Amino acid sequence: MNGDGLWKQVLDKVRLKVTPQTYEMWFSETKLLRCDDKIGEIGCKNQYIAHALEERYYMLLKACLAEISGKEVDLAFRVKPELAMQKRTIAEDLTSPMFRTSENKIDEVDFNKLLKESGLNPKYTFDNFIVGSSNRLAQAAALAVCENPGKAYNPLFIYGGVGLGKTHLLQAIGHKSLELNPELKVLYVDTEHMLNELYEGIRRQTMKEFREKYRRLDVFLLDDIQFISGKEALQEEFFNTFNTLYHAGKQMVVASDRPPSEISKLEERVRSRLAGGLVADITVPDFEMRVAILQKKLEQDNIALPEAVVMAIAECVKYNIRELEGALNTIVVYVRSTGKMITVEEVKRQLQKNKKDMKRKISVGEVLNVVSEYFGVGVDDIRGSRRTADVAFARQVVMYILRDLLELPLIKIASAVRRQDHTTVLHAVRKIEEALKRDPSFRTRVDEIKTSLLQKTRRL
Ligand code: ADP
Ligand code: MG
Numbered sequence: 001m002n003g004d005g006l007w008k009q010v011l012d013k014v015r016l017k018v019t020p021q022t023y024e025m026w027f028s029e030t031k032l033l034r035c036d037d038k039i040g041e042i043g044c045k046n047q048y049i050a051h052a053l054e055e056r057y058y059m060l061l062k063a064c065l066a067e068i069s070g071k072e073v074d075l076a077f078r079v080k081p082e083l084a085m086q087k088r089t090i091a092e093d094l095t096s097p098m099f100r101t102s103e104n105k106i107d108e109v110d111f112n113k114l115l116k117e118s119g120l121n122p123k124y125t126f127d128n129f130i131v132g133s134s135n136r137l138a139q140a141a142a143l144a145v146c147e148n149p150g151k152a153y154n155p156l157f158i159y160g161g162v163g164l165g166k167t168h169l170l171q172a173i174g175h176k177s178l179e180l181n182p183e184l185k186v187l188y189v190d191t192e193h194m195l196n197e198l199y200e201g202i203r204r205q206t207m208k209e210f211r212e213k214y215r216r217l218d219v220f221l222l223d224d225i226q227f228i229s230g231k232e233a234l235q236e237e238f239f240n241t242f243n244t245l246y247h248a249g250k251q252m253v254v255a256s257d258r259p260p261s262e263i264s265k266l267e268e269r270v271r272s273r274l275a276g277g278l279v280a281d282i283t284v285p286d287f288e289m290r291v292a293i294l295q296k297k298l299e300q301d302n303i304a305l306p307e308a309v310v311m312a313i314a315e316c317v318k319y320n321i322r323e324l325e326g327a328l329n330t331i332v333v334y335v336r337s338t339g340k341m342i343t344v345e346e347v348k349r350q351l352q353k354n355k356k357d358m359k360r361k362i363s364v365g366e367v368l369n370v371v372s373e374y375f376g377v378g379v380d381d382i383r384g385s386r387r388t389a390d391v392a393f394a395r396q397v398v399m400y401i402l403r404d405l406l407e408l409p410l411i412k413i414a415s416a417v418r419r420q421d422h423t424t425v426l427h428a429v430r431k432i433e434e435a436l437k438r439d440p441s442f443r444t445r446v447d448e449i450k451t452s453l454l455q456k457t458r459r460l
Helices: 003-017 020-027 047-056 058-069 111-117 136-147 166-180 191-204 207-215 232-247 268-274 287-301 307-316 321-338 344-360 364-375 389-404 410-416 422-438 440-459
Strands: 031-035 039-044 074-079 156-160 186-190 219-223 251-256 278-282
Touching (some): 003 031, 003 058, 020 166, 047 058, 136 156, 136 166, 136 278, 166 186, 166 219, 186 191, 232 251, 232 268, 287 321, 307 321, 321 344, 364 440, 389 440
Parallel strands (some): 039 074, 156 278
Antiparallel strands (some): 031 039
């Protein structure tokens, strides 16, 4: 049997196991380039498809190939642009920017372009999203939205601290929706981007285009909506877009670093729309989940580390998955550069050093600013004499963070908040520590403040 005949039979098997849309999208333009006893090389028309097949359908393809050829081989995916069919009938919608070519006629659906214009990054899919108690509800809701767009929960509002997977989940919804139905118009944008577009639209008098772009979507994924706070024109546009999409049964998914009730300077009608579907939060991952995330990353990058080392990394970074990935990189780089296996003690030392370097970059002023912004209390009040409950509380949080994160001496902390002596500081730190033990949602908020401080130094 020649390669083409063999491949046709393999694809016939695949076809029985996936939906017609999935088949059309991922498998219909593939070809077996070569197959020997060890390896089968599969040609795909672009990187997006090659990546998706490798990530999601590797085992399926391998099994189907083994059934037909009788050989268990490894698979490799190669990009062969010539595999793109000349004519595709997948989208008839001439007006869609996603499907338009420069001559304004449908040539072929270029998935790279589709991907780019939908704002999706192939890195973030459901397959590499680890599920644990901290994100189970959000992940299940996200999947439900893909399976029943516009019907399951609308909008789906996902919130949680920095680096906990909100963007990943939003993006995963985009990929999955397209996978289930490649004809959907899916768009991922972050709120700052949308705001810039809005200003641009006002300036150039192209508001009509701006509105059309958003109101014709089937799945609208809007990230970091907390930035809508205080932006009246954007709130107005969002409100109208929301209503149009909602009444047309289109799906909206929104991510934010806080729940709708805590976004300040937000019109009430917008707030109630945002909270009107399902509001699901993502909290900090527990130890098992952190280990699972690290193992998944290692598996993806084909790197082996002893389990004790992986556990030591998971032990060191608790509050932010982006930081966790950063810590893993630090260790992998260290192992590669020394050429020896690393000990658990050395892992701790390396990551501690990292943390210290970051801490050194955080100033007292930044802590004051971030806490003041977070609680909506002025810096002058925190350093002043007012004793109202909110001011006193923000002041205590400042003292706690200066102690816990910056590890400053008590005397220095006292002078940072203009207090007489260090017993005030000790008292404040203890009070906050107790509150942290009692109240998990308060813990999440303090973690958020910490990670946003750490992230600021990362960006420097
Ligand atoms: P957020 O938008 O909440 O700040 P991101 O979605 O950007 O966070 O996630 C930060 C990093 O952590 C990304 O690289 C993402 O892939 C990874 N990540 C977050 N949650 C998970 C998870 N549950 N499983 C695997 N990786 C995750
Ligand atoms: Mg994000």
